[in-house]
Amino acid sequence: MPTRINFVASDDPVAQTARAALIARYGNVPEHEADVIVALGGDGFMLHTLHRTQDLDAPVYGMNRGTVGFLMNEYSESDLLERLAKAEEAVINPLSMKAMCVDGTIHEALAINEVSLLRGGPQAAKLKISIDGHLRLQELVCDGALVATPAGSTAYNYSAHGPILPIGSDVLALTAVAAFRPRRWRGALLPKSAHVRFDVIDAEKRPVMADADSRWVENVLWVEIESDDTIAHRILFDPGHGLEERLIREQFV
Numbered sequence: 684m685p686t687r688i689n690f691v692a693s694d695d696p697v698a699q700t701a702r703a704a705l706i707a708r709y710g711n712v713p714e715h716e717a718d719v720i721v722a723l724g725g726d727g728f729m730l731h732t733l734h735r736t737q738d739l740d741a742p743v744y745g746m747n748r749g750t751v752g753f754l755m756n757e758y759s760e761s762d763l764l765e766r767l768a769k770a771e772e773a774v775i776n777p778l779s780m781k782a783m784c785v786d787g788t789i790h791e792a793l794a795i796n797e798v799s800l801l802r803g804g805p806q807a808a809k810l811k812i813s814i815d816g817h818l819r820l821q822e823l824v825c826d827g828a829l830v831a832t833p834a835g836s837t838a839y840n841y842s843a844h845g846p847i848l849p850i851g852s853d854v855l856a857l858t859a860v861a862a863f864r865p866r867r868w869r870g871a872l873l874p875k876s877a878h879v880r881f882d883v884i885d886a887e888k889r890p891v892m893a894d895a896d897s898r899w900v901e902n903v904l905w906v907e908i909e910s911d912d913t914i915a916h917r918i919l920f921d922p923g924h925g926l927e928e929r930l931i932r933e934q935f936v
Contacts (some may be wrong), residue, residue, distance in 0.1 A: 688720075689719075692722075700735070705723075716742060719744055720739070722755075723746050727749070727897065730754070730795050742917035744770060757924075776875075777914055778909070782906040782907075794882070799827055799839060801892050802891055808825055815878050828857070830908045857868065875910050876909075881907075
């Protein structure tokens with residue numbers, strides 16, 4: 684049973700109050716000494732915590748003190764040690780994004796949920812899609828497109844009518860956002876090993892931005908995306924409420 688806990692919280696007053704109460708009850712150690720990190724907030728804060736602590740050995744256990752909590756467990760103060768001892772672990776590999784802007788600058792970022800390309804002006808984006816060096820779609824006219832991991836498949840991907848992917852599956856979802864041409868094209872399922880490249884057609888007239896877990900780059904010329912197996916995010920869930928169960932349950936709402 685982990686006994687050394689580091690508590691972190693979002694800036695929300697509700698999350699900060701919860702952190703103070705939990706520290707008073709269980710104590711608090713620095714992150715680098717912790718057996719487990721308990722994150723208090725919503726899914727956005729959970730993603731931030733996972734990115735920030737990716738080089739630490741400690742898994743992250745989230746408790747919902749925000750507005751969205753798909754990656755979080757229910758909040759409770761009284762039985763935390765017992766819940767941590769029984770928690771189930773899910774391991775997630777992030778996506779690696781490399782983007783070049785029209786000015787020639789290169790930007791790199793990691794995304795646990797998805798990497799998305801979105802139009803940056805009034806006109807629809809025009810994208811060319813290549814997979815593993817092979818041109819697969821000459822022209823996609825759309826509001827945007829994204830590549831999602833299984834963990835992120837119920838987030839923006841699902842809102843864009845993309846498929847829900849089982850946790851542990853070696854699959855990525857490539858999903859179009861409001862595709863105009865090809866009409867109603869919604870994307871494809873790709874192997875986890877796939878290297879995806881988007882080239883922006885007429886980038887000056889039809890600007891496009893790229894976003895990796897809310898870290899964005901404007902005026903991109905091309906974006907390359909692939910899974911990064913060298914990084915493993917460890918997330919803890921209460922028994923019976925892990926990501927696999929949540930993904931299944933989401934499809935029967």
